[in-house]
Amino acid sequence: MTVTEGLGLLVLVGLTAYAVLGGADFGAGLWDLSRQRRQRELVVRSMAPVWEANHVWLIFVAIALFSGFPEAFAALSRSLTGPLSIALLGIVLRGAAFAFRQYGAPYGGRPVRGTGLWARIFAVSSLVTPFAFGAAAGGITTGRVRADGSAGFLAPFLAPLPLVSGLLAVAACGFLAAVYLTADADREGDEELVNRLRVRALVTGVIAGGLALAALPLLPAWFARQLSLPAMAISVVCGALALELVRRGHYQLARVAAAGAPAALLGGWALAMQPWVLPGEVPLRVASEGTASLILGILICGLMIVLPSYWYMIRVLRAPRTTAEARATDRNTVAGR
Amino acid sequence: MLDDLTAAREQMALSLGFHIVFAVLGVGMPWLMLWAEWRGLRTGDVRWTALARRWSKAVAVLFAVGAVSGTVLSVEFGLLWPHFMERFGSAFGVSFTLESFAFFLEAIFLALYLYGWDRLSPRKHLLCGIPIGLSGVASALFVTTANAWMNGPVGLVRGPDGELISTEPLGPFLTPTTGTQLTHMLLAAFMCTGLAVAAVYATAMLRDPAKRDGYHRRGLAAGATLGLSLAVPQALVGDWATRVVADEQPAKFAAMEGVEVTQDGAAFSFGPFEIPKLLSLMLRFDPDARITGLDAIPAADRPPAGITHLAFQVMVGIGVALIALAAYAAWRYRRDRRRGGHPTDDRRFLLALAAAGPAPFVALIAGWIVTEVGRQPWIVFQVMRTADALTSQTGLAIYLYVTIAVYLALSVALVAILRRIAQGPRPTDPAPVEMERSAA
Numbered sequence: 001m002t003v004t005e006g007l008g009l010l011v012l013v014g015l016t017a018y019a020v021l022g023g024a025d026f027g028a029g030l031w032d033l034s035r036q037r038r039q040r041e042l043v044v045r046s047m048a049p050v051w052e053a054n055h056v057w058l059i060f061v062a063i064a065l066f067s068g069f070p071e072a073f074a075a076l077s078r079s080l081t082g083p084l085s086i087a088l089l090g091i092v093l094r095g096a097a098f099a100f101r102q103y104g105a106p107y108g109g110r111p112v113r114g115t116g117l118w119a120r121i122f123a124v125s126s127l128v129t130p131f132a133f134g135a136a137a138g139g140i141t142t143g144r145v146r147a148d149g150s151a152g153f154l155a156p157f158l159a160p161l162p163l164v165s166g167l168l169a170v171a172a173c174g175f176l177a178a179v180y181l182t183a184d185a186d187r188e189g190d191e192e193l194v195n196r197l198r199v200r201a202l203v204t205g206v207i208a209g210g211l212a213l214a215a216l217p218l219l220p221a222w223f224a225r226q227l228s229l230p231a232m233a234i235s236v237v238c239g240a241l242a243l244e245l246v247r248r249g250h251y252q253l254a255r256v257a258a259a260g261a262p263a264a265l266l267g268g269w270a271l272a273m274q275p276w277v278l279p280g281e282v283p284l285r286v287a288s289e290g291t292a293s294l295i296l297g298i299l300i301c302g303l304m305i306v307l308p309s310y311w312y313m314i315r316v317l318r319a320p321r322t323t324a325e326a327r328a329t330d331r332n333t334v335a336g337r
Numbered sequence: 338m339l340d341d342l343t344a345a346r347e348q349m350a351l352s353l354g355f356h357i358v359f360a361v362l363g364v365g366m367p368w369l370m371l372w373a374e375w376r377g378l379r380t381g382d383v384r385w386t387a388l389a390r391r392w393s394k395a396v397a398v399l400f401a402v403g404a405v406s407g408t409v410l411s412v413e414f415g416l417l418w419p420h421f422m423e424r425f426g427s428a429f430g431v432s433f434t435l436e437s438f439a440f441f442l443e444a445i446f447l448a449l450y451l452y453g454w455d456r457l458s459p460r461k462h463l464l465c466g467i468p469i470g471l472s473g474v475a476s477a478l479f480v481t482t483a484n485a486w487m488n489g490p491v492g493l494v495r496g497p498d499g500e501l502i503s504t505e506p507l508g509p510f511l512t513p514t515t516g517t518q519l520t521h522m523l524l525a526a527f528m529c530t531g532l533a534v535a536a537v538y539a540t541a542m543l544r545d546p547a548k549r550d551g552y553h554r555r556g557l558a559a560g561a562t563l564g565l566s567l568a569v570p571q572a573l574v575g576d577w578a579t580r581v582v583a584d585e586q587p588a589k590f591a592a593m594e595g596v597e598v599t600q601d602g603a604a605f606s607f608g609p610f611e612i613p614k615l616l617s618l619m620l621r622f623d624p625d626a627r628i629t630g631l632d633a634i635p636a637a638d639r640p641p642a643g644i645t646h647l648a649f650q651v652m653v654g655i656g657v658a659l660i661a662l663a664a665y666a667a668w669r670y671r672r673d674r675r676r677g678g679h680p681t682d683d684r685r686f687l688l689a690l691a692a693a694g695p696a697p698f699v700a701l702i703a704g705w706i707v708t709e710v711g712r713q714p715w716i717v718f719q720v721m722r723t724a725d726a727l728t729s730q731t732g733l734a735i736y737l738y739v740t741i742a743v744y745l746a747l748s749v750a751l752v753a754i755l756r757r758i759a760q761g762p763r764p765t766d767p768a769p770v771e772m773e774r775s776a777a
């Protein structure tokens with residue numbers, strides 16, 4: 001494997017991790033629009049400890065790109081200015097709004113003024129961001145964006161494929177979130193919530209699958225020719241398996257399968273794009289072999305520390321709280337609308 | 338409408354200036370929390386534990402805003418200065434790659450700390466604080482090495498005709514200003530954190546005399562000790578930084594000190610005052626030493642002198658004032674302990690500490706203005722001009738206005754929530770006998 005391939009693979013790993021971990025946090029925004037208080041509280045409990053760590057994957061991708069592939073980073077920044085700016089705005093509002101809403105009433109009682117508005121901003125910005133990212137990926141695929149940004153701020157993304165892939169990203173995030181939340185509700189033993197959420201998981205799963213199919217005829221011919229069949233097959237099988245597992249009530253396993261569907265889709269997309277970052281214009285190319293291999297080495301060592309730490313965090317925070325009183329304060333920290 | 342270059346620079350200044358406020362608290366607060374939690378564990382004094390818990394709630398909100406505003410920066414580098422990133426992204430790639438792992442570890446262990454109070458044993462919980470503190474420090478240091486490199490790019494690999502081919506990956510760790518910038522930045526972060534915390538408790542005690550209890554005194558003492566004990570070292574490092582700048586970036590130095598023409602035996606000016614020959618004496622230990630003025634720099638390479646000079650004076654003024662405050666506070670604590678009183682019974686003492694809270698933040702921003710504006714017109718000193726790095730996108734003023742609006746809204750909400758967090762129930766002081774013992 002060359003340095004370029006190795007580093008490219010790590011960028012893809014980061015992107016996939018962001019999609020399936022960060023994506024579920026964005027999707028949770030969809031389920032936060034619910035009028036049911038218990039459901040909104042579950043969203044907070046599930047997301048609060050993990051969203052920041054999940055969010056770092058985006059930073060990981062940006063940094064790995066500009067360190068290893070500065071040319072590609074600059075070209076993407078120029079050509080995707082529109083959707084990236086929108087996503088950025090969404091990211092800022094989503095993160096801040098989530099924290100404000102979580103701590104709006106830190107000791108119970110009436111929340112700080114404006115908390116209700118932040119709660120709504122949280123939900124809406126959670127949907128805008130994946131849409132913008134999806135549209136950006138779709139825009140790249142159409143081949144209509146230009147490396148110098150001359151194709152326009154938003155024009156290249158107002159086409160069928162970018163719009164469908166934006167919706168697909170939102171649906172996929174909503175699906176992942178619904179599956180993860182169902183599993184969490186199941187662990188907490190809340191039967192009613194499990195039933196509500198699993199219906200939502202099934203519906204969004206079917207919608208996401210439908211949108212993925214709808215995107216197929218919109219793909220440019222050269223891209224469709226390069227599409228890797230095995231990757232597509234894995235995605236379809238994972239999606240179907242996840243739906244079946246949710247239907248049968250095996251929620252923990254469904255989590256894994258559900259993550260597999262978008263992950264394989266992304267992998268297939270990246271394989272088909274190869275070796276291009278912007279089709280026909282900018283290939284994936286390291287600026288200097290020496291720096292790139294050093295970066296690659298640091299990334300691998302770093303992940304060997306980070307991944308076990310992440311796993312330890314999940315294990316500890318999944319364990320039940322030691323006191324009933326603590327469990328009660330958990331619920332009080334949620335300030336609703 | 339602002340022109341695009343100005344808008345982009347203001348945008349960069351605003352987003353960095355906003356982020357750094359949270360970043361410094363992210364560097365310092367974990368250590369304060371650790372200190373309070375450790376004291377609580379060791380002495381069994383619930384007031385320390387309550388402080389640690391209260392602070393951890395505030396840190397959770399501050400960290401979220403810090404994380405999202407930091408993300409803005411990493412994407413904004415590309416959106417505003419794509420040409421700069423294209424040429425030099427890999428030059429400070431190692432710094433930022435290491436930094437990304439610091440972020441991961443900070444986010445992971447912070448989650449364990451915040452949500453692990455009732456899930457981990459007290460000892461394990463305390464231990465989780467250490468990686469948070471270390472990675473906060475590491476991320477500040479790594480990002481500062483990247484900036485140091487922009488101020489003194491080393492490791493440039495040039496071709497036969499002098500054209501730039503590539504950059505050595507370890508450059509940022511070897512630049513002339515790395516040493517001063519890292520130490521100065523780290524001390525600044527701790528000073529900001531400490532004095533901000535002290536000011537919160539001083540303000541509370543001023544508003545409500547019933548709050549002059551052990552809980553608030555402990556909060557105030559921990560913050561003031563951290564913040565004020567570093568005032569003298571910070572000035573010494575600042576002095577060191579001045580010497581390095583004078584050697585490496587004479588244009589920046591001339592702008593900082595307001596030296597218009599090259600002269601022997603330059604005067605030192607501060608505000609309206611001017612002392613003959615002092616600048617030469619301080620810099621070179623020779624009252625007649627030659628100081629390079631702005632006239633020696635080609636007009637196209639001169640930084641904006643007015644703002645650099647003003648910012649430098651503000652920073653140094655605050656630095657000196659904080660040394661005075663440190664001396665006063667140390668003297669008050671000692672004197673009042675001898676007399677059996679407590680300095681927090683004195684309104685003037687509280688007022689001084691409340692006023693000192695924002696001061697290091699102002700110095701911090703001023704210091705960055707010195708560094709960044711003083712480097713102009715270069716984005717990478719003597720290698721690439723800021724104007725050449727700008728994106729070809731137009732209408733950048735819109736970004737600036739949106740950023741101002743969003744950051745304003747975030748600030749308003751943040752302040753409201755932090756105030757609410759501060760209003761929670763607090764542990765009462767134990768009976769008087771016991772209190773004396775635990776105060777000793």
Ligand code: HDD
Binds near residue numbers: 524571582698702
């Ligand atoms: C608490 C904040 C604080 C305080 C009290 C001071 N500084 Fe400072 N200063 C900073 C916070 C800061 C900083 C963290 O904002 C900077 C910006 C870049 C850096 O490395 O540190 C800085 C930069 C900076 C620079 C420019 C370095 C460069 O461009 O490479 C100089 C020459 C000084 N400082 C000198 C001083 C002196 C003589 C002080 C006297 C008391 C002083 N500073 C107090």
Ligand code: HEM
Binds near residue numbers: 418702706715723
């Ligand atoms: C957090 C504290 C910082 C503050 C308050 C700050 C402040 C500023 C200011 C005022 C400018 C505009 C200068 C001008 O155009 O006259 C600027 C520009 C810039 N700064 Fe900083 N800076 C900080 C840290 C950093 C760091 C750590 C980096 C890099 C790793 C950095 C990179 C840049 C870049 C790329 C620009 C734009 C180009 C330029 O105008 O030179 N800054 N900053």
Ligand code: HEM
Binds near residue numbers: 356405
């Ligand atoms: C000298 C100036 C800076 C310092 C001291 C600093 C330090 C920090 C610290 C300590 C954090 C941890 C989170 C927190 O508590 O807020 C943080 C977050 C962050 N910083 Fe900065 N930073 C600086 C400038 C920058 C710049 C120029 C960038 C742009 C690349 C940047 C990118 C980030 C990002 C992406 C995060 C979020 C990481 C997370 O989710 O934890 N920072 N920064």
